[in-house]
Amino acid sequence: MLDQYEGQVGGVDHQSCTINIKSGQQKLLEADTILHEAVHVLDEIFQLNLTERHVYCLTGGIIALLRDNPEFVRYLQDAIANPRTV
Numbered sequence: 001m002l003d004q005y006e007g008q009v010g011g012v013d014h015q016s017c018t019i020n021i022k023s024g025q026q027k028l029l030e031a032d033t034i035l036h037e038a039v040h041v042l043d044e045i046f047q048l049n050l051t052e053r054h055v056y057c058l059t060g061g062i063i064a065l066l067r068d069n070p071e072f073v074r075y076l077q078d079a080i081a082n083p084r085t086v
């Protein structure tokens with residue numbers, strides 16, 4: 001399935017709305033790959049015209065933000081699972 005992404009660890013099939021990743025990656029790199037491809041999808045949906053460098057830097061920055069701030073991750077999980085009604 002990844003033949004179309006020769007030399008890459010992941011890719012987006014816009015036709016089937018699917019993110020494909022290479023199996024057997026180290027867990028953190030796999031998460032980075034999935035997020036990287038998701039940012040590509042958002043770029044496409046919102047027509048942001050991001051460069052590969054933009055996607056790479058955003059992905060690395062978001063992973064670092066989440067790794068460095070586990071309380072923020074828990075906050076986000078709670079906010080998403082239990083939206084507050086004001």
Ligand SMILES: [Zn+2]
Pocket residue numbers: 036040052055
């Ligand atoms: Zn990319």
